[in-house]
Amino acid sequence: MIQSHFYKQTGELRSYRFSLTLNTLSIISSTICVISKKLIDLGVLALRQRNSRGTFKPHVSIRFRDNAGDLRTFSIDTTRTLGKRLQPDAYLITHAHSDHHGKSAMLSPNAVCSEKTAVALEIRHDRKYAGSVYRLGNEIDIQGTKIKTFPTQHAAGATAFYWENEVGTRILVTGDVKDASRLPPCDVLITEANYGDPADPSCYFADDLEGMKSALFDSGPVAFGAYEFGKAQRAVELIRDFGYDGAICMEARTRALTRSMLEDAGELEGLGFEKDNGVFVVAPWDLNKLPWNMKKYVLSCRMDYPYPVIKISDHLDVHGLENMVKKLSPEVTLVYHPSGHRPSKFSKHLNSIGIDSISIDQIGNVLSNDFI
Numbered sequence: 001m002i003q004s005h006f007y008k009q010t011g012e013l014r015s016y017r018f019s020l021t022l023n024t025l026s027i028i029s030s031t032i033c034v035i036s037k038k039l040i041d042l043g044v045l046a047l048r049q050r051n052s053r054g055t056f057k058p059h060v061s062i063r064f065r066d067n068a069g070d071l072r073t074f075s076i077d078t079t080r081t082l083g084k085r086l087q088p089d090a091y092l093i094t095h096a097h098s099d100h101h102g103k104s105a106m107l108s109p110n111a112v113c114s115e116k117t118a119v120a121l122e123i124r125h126d127r128k129y130a131g132s133v134y135r136l137g138n139e140i141d142i143q144g145t146k147i148k149t150f151p152t153q154h155a156a157g158a159t160a161f162y163w164e165n166e167v168g169t170r171i172l173v174t175g176d177v178k179d180a181s182r183l184p185p186c187d188v189l190i191t192e193a194n195y196g197d198p199a200d201p202s203c204y205f206a207d208d209l210e211g212m213k214s215a216l217f218d219s220g221p222v223a224f225g226a227y228e229f230g231k232a233q234r235a236v237e238l239i240r241d242f243g244y245d246g247a248i249c250m251e252a253r254t255r256a257l258t259r260s261m262l263e264d265a266g267e268l269e270g271l272g273f274e275k276d277n278g279v280f281v282v283a284p285w286d287l288n289k290l291p292w293n294m295k296k297y298v299l300s301c302r303m304d305y306p307y308p309v310i311k312i313s314d315h316l317d318v319h320g321l322e323n324m325v326k327k328l329s330p331e332v333t334l335v336y337h338p339s340g341h342r343p344s345k346f347s348k349h350l351n352s353i354g355i356d357s358i359s360i361d362q363i364g365n366v367l368s369n370d371f372i
Contacts, residue, residue, distance in 0.1 A: 035356050036364060039332050042169040044188050046334055047073075048360070049081075049367045058101050060190070060336045060360055061088060061367075062173075065166040066145045074142075074161075076173055076190065076336065079104040080111075090142045091131070094175025095158035096120035096229055099338060106130065112142065114149065116157030119260050120229055123253065153179035154314050155230035156261035162186065172328065176337070178314050180324035189330035192337040193359075194315045195301070196346030203318040205301045208311040213242045215297055215310060221277055225284030225298035225307065228254040230314050233261045235281050235299055238312070240266055249280045321346065325355060333357040 039046060045063040048056050061075040075088040077100040091105035093113035105111050106121045111131025113121070118129040134140045136159055140147045150160040154176040160183055161173045172186035176194060195203040215222055216239060226232040232254050239248060247267040250258065255268045271280070280290060287296045287307055298305040299312040316324060325333055333350055335343040335357060347359035 031351065032358055032362050032364075035332055035358050036362075038356060039188065039334075039358075042188055042331065043165045043167040044169060044171060044332075045365060046358075046363050047365045047367055048363050049078075051079075056366075058339075060334070060363065062171065062190070064169075064171070066143070067164070067166055068144055069166055070144065072143065072145060074173075075105075077101055077105075077175065080108045089145075092161055092173060093117060093121075093131075094152075094160070094173065095155045096124060097155065097176070098124075100175065103127075112140065114157040114159050116261055117159070118157075120155075120157060120257060123256050123260065124229060148184070150182050150184065151179075152177045152183070156233055172330075174324075176314070177316050177321075177324060180316065180320070180327065183324070183328060185327075185329050187331045189325065189328055189333045190336055191321075191325070191333060192315075193321060193335045193342045193346035194338055195313070195317045196321050196335070196342045196349070198318050198345070198349045200318075200345075202301060202303060205311050205313060205317050207313065209238070211310045212238060212297075212299070212312060215295065216242055216244060216279065218295065219277075220293075220295060221280065221291075222295045223280035223282060223287055223290050223297070224310075225287050225296065225300070225305070226281050228283055229257050231299055231312070232281050233258050233265075234312070234314060236262060236265050236268075239279060239281075240264075244279060246277075246279065249278055251282060251286070254281065254283075318346070318349075322349070322353075325350060331356065334363075335359045 043064055047061045051057050057078050059076050059078045061073055063073045066072050073088040074090045074092050076092050077094055079101045081087055087110055091108050091111045093102040093105050094100055096102050096117045102121045103125045106129045109130050114136045115133045118133045122129050136149055136151055145163050148162045152158045152160050158175055162184055164170055170186040171188045174191040176192050197203050224235050226235045236248055236258055247269040249269045249271050251271055258265050284298045296307045297310050298307050299310055301311050301313045335347045343359040344361055347357040350357035
C-alpha cells in the first residue's frame with residue numbers, strides 16, 4: 001500500500017482513510033516511479049478506478065488539495081459512478097464525443113461542461129443534462145477551486161480546463177485538441193494522443209483544404225462523409241468559407257446539431273436526392289445510401305474507407321501534439337486518451353526527447369469501485 005503525502009500533511013489520514021493500491025500486475029520501471037513521485041511532489045495524484053466487472057473505468061481521475069487545503073477529486077471524461085458510492089467533486093466533460101463518455105456523466109449533478117457541450121449531449125442522447133454549465137472562455141468555481149476554460153477547436157464547445165492546487169501547481173486537462181494556440185503553460189499536462197504514434201505514417205497529415213474545395217465545386221452533386229457532431233459542423237463552416245451559399249442537405253439530427261452549434265450555418269435541408277447540383281453532408285457509413293452516381297468523399301485522416309479520402313481532421317497530428325507539449329512546457333505529461341496503444345506510444349516518444357511523461361496504462365494507483 002502507498003499513501004499520498006497530502007493526507008499526511010494535515011493529519012487527516014484517519015478521517016479520509018484513502019489508501020491507494022499499487023498495481024502489482026506489471027513491473028513499473030524506475031523511470032515511471034520517478035515520474036509518478038514527481039506528480040505526487042507536485043500535489044497531484046492520478047487514479048484509475050475499477051468498475052463492478054473488475055475492469056477499468058474509462059480514463060482517469062485527479063486528486064489534489066485546493067487552496068483551502070480540502071481534498072478534491074475531478075474525474076475526467078469518465079462514466080458516472082452509480083448508487084450511493086462516493087462521488088467525485090466534478091465530472092469534467094471536455095466535449096460531446098461518445099468516447100469521452102458524456103452520455104453517462106451528463107446524468108450526474110456533478111457534471112461540468114460548456115453550454116454547447118450540454119446542448120450537443122442532449123440532442124445526441126435524448127436525455128436531460130443534469131450538471132452545471134459555463135460559457136466557454138469564462139472562469140468557473142467548483143467548491144472553491146477556480147477553473148479557467150479554453151477552447152481547443154476540436155468540436156463546438158470543446159474545452160481545456162486549467163486550475164491550480166494548494167501548492168501552486170498549474171494543472172491543464174486538454175481533451176482532444178485541434179488548435180493549441182490559446183492554451184496556457186502548465187506544470188501538469190493531461191492530454192490526448194489520437195494521432196500520437198510517431199511510427200505510424202497515418203499520424204502525419206495536414207488538412208487538404210484545396211482538395212475539399214475542388215471536390216465541392218466540381219460539376220454535379222457531391223457528398224462529404226463526416227461524423228454528425230464535430231466533423232459535420234466543421235464541414236459546413238468550410239463549405240461556407242469556400243463561398244458556397246446554397247442549401248446543404250443533412251439528416252435531421254445532424255441538422256439540429258449544426259443549427260445549435262453554429263451561429264450562421266446558412267440554409268440546411270433534409271436529404272433529398274433529386275437535386276442536380278446538391279451538396280450533402282452525411283455520416284461516412286451512410287454514403288452508400290446515396291445515389292450511386294453521386295461523387296462521394298470521406299473527410300478524415302483514416303484510410304480504411306471504401307471511398308476517396310480528403311484529409312480533414314479535427315485533431316493535431318503527431319508533430320502538432322509534440323509541439324503543443326513543448327510550448328506548454330509541463331514538468332509532467334500524462335497521456336490519458338484514447339484507448340489502445342497510442343497513449344503509450346506518444347508517452348514513450350516524449351520521454352525519448354527529454355519530456356517526462358507517463359501514459360494511462362502506467363498509472364499504479366487503483367481504486368476499487370467503492371470509491372470515487
